[in-house]
Amino acid sequence: MIKKLILISVAFVLGLVVLAVAFLGLRGPTIATPSSIAVEMSPKNLERGKYLYENLMHCDGCHGQNDYTRFASPVLPGRSGAGQVFPKEMGLPGTIVASNITPDSDTGLGRWTDGEKLRAVREGISKDGRPLFPMMPYTYYRKMTDDDAYALVAYMNSLPAVRNGLPKTSIDFPVSLMIKGVPQPVVPVKDIDRRNTVKYGEYLVTLGGCVECHTPQVRGRLVADKHFSGGRMFNVGFARVVSANITRNDESGIGRWTETQFIEKFAQYRGYAEKGSPKVSNDDFTLMAWVNYARLPDEDLRAIYNYLRTQPAIYNAVDSHPDKPAKR
Numbered sequence: 397m398i399k400k401l402i403l404i405s406v407a408f409v410l411g412l413v414v415l416a417v418a419f420l421g422l423r424g425p426t427i428a429t430p431s432s433i434a435v436e437m438s439p440k441n442l443e444r445g446k447y448l449y450e451n452l453m454h455c456d457g458c459h460g461q462n463d464y465t466r467f468a469s470p471v472l473p474g475r476s477g478a479g480q481v482f483p484k485e486m487g488l489p490g491t492i493v494a495s496n497i498t499p500d501s502d503t504g505l506g507r508w509t510d511g512e513k514l515r516a517v518r519e520g521i522s523k524d525g526r527p528l529f530p531m532m533p534y535t536y537y538r539k540m541t542d543d544d545a546y547a548l549v550a551y552m553n554s555l556p557a558v559r560n561g562l563p564k565t566s567i568d569f570p571v572s573l574m575i576k577g578v579p580q581p582v583v584p585v586k587d588i589d590r591r592n593t594v595k596y597g598e599y600l601v602t603l604g605g606c607v608e609c610h611t612p613q614v615r616g617r618l619v620a621d622k623h624f625s626g627g628r629m630f631n632v633g634f635a636r637v638v639s640a641n642i643t644r645n646d647e648s649g650i651g652r653w654t655e656t657q658f659i660e661k662f663a664q665y666r667g668y669a670e671k672g673s674p675k676v677s678n679d680d681f682t683l684m685a686w687v688n689y690a691r692l693p694d695e696d697l698r699a700i701y702n703y704l705r706t707q708p709a710i711y712n713a714v715d716s717h718p719d720k721p722a723k724r
């Protein structure tokens with residue numbers, strides 16, 4: 397009798413465990429129906445979209461095929477949005493593929509509606525309802541204003557179609573289950589008041605994903621009290637680079653930089669943005685998109701500086717180019 401009771405209760409507990417696993421596995425992400433909007437392909441949208449895509453948000457950092465032999469890895473001619481498989485050395489949980497986001501019908505987004513593109517970018521849901529790996533910065537992009545999101549999609553629609561078939565992303569267990577809760581439907585986001593420079597700067601920093609690169613991570617999560625203090629190591633196989641401390645800490649951050657110096661630091665690369673950037677050795681490799689950011693207008697750079705000044709000063713001494721022979 398007792399044996400039987402034990403067996404029944406064991407079976408019951410096992411049943412619960414199976415149910416729990418099945419629930420977690422089957423539970424889909426929160427998915428909203430894509431909007432039926434067709435974005436306006438106006439010159440204004442295309443210009444704003446180009447700025448967002450190429451400069452502030454630098455989509456090609458992940459989705460482009462880039463020339464890693466030149467300073468700040470400019471995109472190769474005709475390969476904008478073509479997509480790439482990230483190298484193993486980056487230590488990602490699985491094979492992560494930045495999709496072909498050009499309008500090619502077979503290998504890109506040619507058959508997607510604008511609503512589906514908007515949903516992927518801001519909500520993290522692919523056309524088929526699959527949750528996207530959050531390395532795609534949709535948790536930041538969900539803060540994008542509706543008008544900016546429409547402009548971005550208009551520009552994506554105008555990219556030359558590139559035929560480039562890629563493998564599918566395959567995310568390791570259990571990360572594959574854990575990311576299901578990340579996508580979220582967006583609520584409409586209204587325009588940002590540019591006169592409030594700190595708020596406007598916060599918006600730019602969010603779209604630029606600055607905190608993501610400039611914060612150390614533990615198991616894929618940003619360390620909460622180390623935001624903007626740098627020290628995140630990027631190993632791309634042939635080279636390594638460590639993000640800088642951009643807090644207003646005096647010794648290890650950019651505390652001593654004036655607003656003018658900050659703007660100058662970016663503006664110095666405006667020539668490269670015009671004429672192309674020079675070859676560099678692997679020791680000077682960087683993922684900081686200096687040449688793309690060089691086209692940020694002074695107004696935007698000023699706002700970014702002002703927002704960064706409102707963030708806590710954190711001491712964290714960083715060597716950005718650890719493989720560079722020490723200077724004598």
Ligand code: HEC
Pocket residue numbers: 448449453454455456457458459492493494495497513516517521522523527528529531532533548552565
């Ligand atoms: C830090 C790298 C990174 C940046 C920056 C980035 N993406 Fe992505 N994006 C990805 C990855 C990785 C995926 C694929 C995720 C997956 O397959 O789960 C993706 C997926 C997408 C998808 C969905 C494609 C599909 O087949 O489901 C779209 C659309 C997209 N990105 C557009 C953009 C746009 C537009 C920008 C710039 C505003 C951008 N991405 C910036 C990494 C990035």
Ligand code: HEC
Pocket residue numbers: 457600601604605606607609610637638639640641642649650661682683684685700716
């Ligand atoms: C893809 C990752 C990445 C993103 C996104 C990124 N950075 Fe960086 N950043 C780096 C790395 C790596 C370095 C250090 C190497 C170098 O200076 O090129 C760096 C360096 C810097 C420096 C130089 C600091 C110094 O002490 O010389 C500043 C300033 C900076 N970033 C600001 C920003 C701002 C503002 C944003 C957002 C608009 C941003 N970064 C986005 C990776 C990134």
